[in-house]
Amino acid sequence: xxxxxxxxxxxxxxxxxxxxxxxxxxxxxxxxxxxxxxxxxxxxxxxxxxxxxxxxxxxxxxxxxxxxxxxxxxxxxxxxxxxxxxxxxxxxxxxxxxxxxxxxxxxxxxxxxxxxxxxxxxxxxxxxxxxxxxxxxxxxxxxxxxxxxxxxxxxxxxxxx
Numbered sequence: 703x704x705x706x707x708x709x710x711x712x713x714x715x716x717x718x719x720x721x722x723x724x725x726x727x728x729x730x731x732x733x734x735x736x737x738x739x740x741x742x743x744x745x746x747x748x749x750x751x752x753x754x755x756x757x758x759x760x761x762x763x764x765x766x767x768x769x770x771x772x773x774x775x776x777x778x779x780x781x782x783x784x785x786x787x788x789x790x791x792x793x794x795x796x797x798x799x800x801x802x803x804x805x806x807x808x809x810x811x812x813x814x815x816x817x818x819x820x821x822x823x824x825x826x827x828x829x830x831x832x833x834x835x836x837x838x839x840x841x842x843x844x845x846x847x848x849x850x851x852x853x854x855x856x857x858x859x860x861x862x863x
Contacts, residue, residue: 734822734849734850734851735822736766736771736849738822738823739766739822739826739847739849740763740764740765740766740847742822742823742826743764743826743839743847744763744764746826746830746839746840747760747761747762747763747764747839747840748760748763750840751830751836751839751840753830753833753834753836753837753840754833754836755833756833756837758836758837758840761840761841761842762842762845764844764845764846764847764860765845765846765847766846766847766848767806767846767847767848767861768848769801769804769805769806769848770801770806770846770847770848770859770860770861771848771849771850771859772804772848773797773800773801773804773806773848773857773859774848774849774850774857774858774859775850775852775857776794776800776804777791777794777797777800777813777815777850777857777859778815778850778851778852778853778855778856778857779850779852780793780794781815781852781855781857782852782853782855787815787817787855788815789813789815797811797813797859798811801859801861806861806863807863808861808862808863809861809862809863810843810844810861810862811844811859811860811861811862812838812841812844812859812860812861813838813857813858813859813860814829814835814838814839814856814857814858814860815855815856815857815858816828816829816835816855816856816858817854817855817856818854819854819856820854822849825851825856825858826839829858838858838860841860843862844860844861844862845861845862845863846860846861846862846863847859847860847861
């Protein structure tokens with residue numbers, strides 16, 4: 703069973719129900735396979751995708767952005783360290799100000815988070831089964847993305863400057 707929630711227009715939760723947010727040591731940060739993530743996301747964007755009941759036509763590919771990766775890493779680390787699972791950090795606020803704080807001057811942005819997935823293929827497949835997460839992946843206004851995983855907590859940030 704997958705739990706899906708929406709908060710403030712951003713996709714929020716995609717979690718396996720038996721798993722919680724238990725802080726893990728920082729050494730549990732595992733770099734993600736950027737090439738594979740870009741391929742998985744851009745393959746879906748190229749073909750178009752049905753997100754829930756809505757068909758989204760093909761969208762231009764996104765490029766990897768190191769600042770978005772840093773923002774994603776910061777948020778996954780924050781969730782892991784402080785034991786929460788949300789787009790809004792109790793200490794660092796919402797995604798927009800978090801992106802600005804690391805120097806990403808966005809015109810538009812979106813964020814997906816997930817918990818409990820072990821691989822890039824699993825987390826992208828999970829995001830694609832959630833209409834809100836899928837809509838973010840298919841949004842043609844996003845030009846860049848970055849993804850990070852700490853423990854079993856994933857953050858995917860999209861943006862356009």
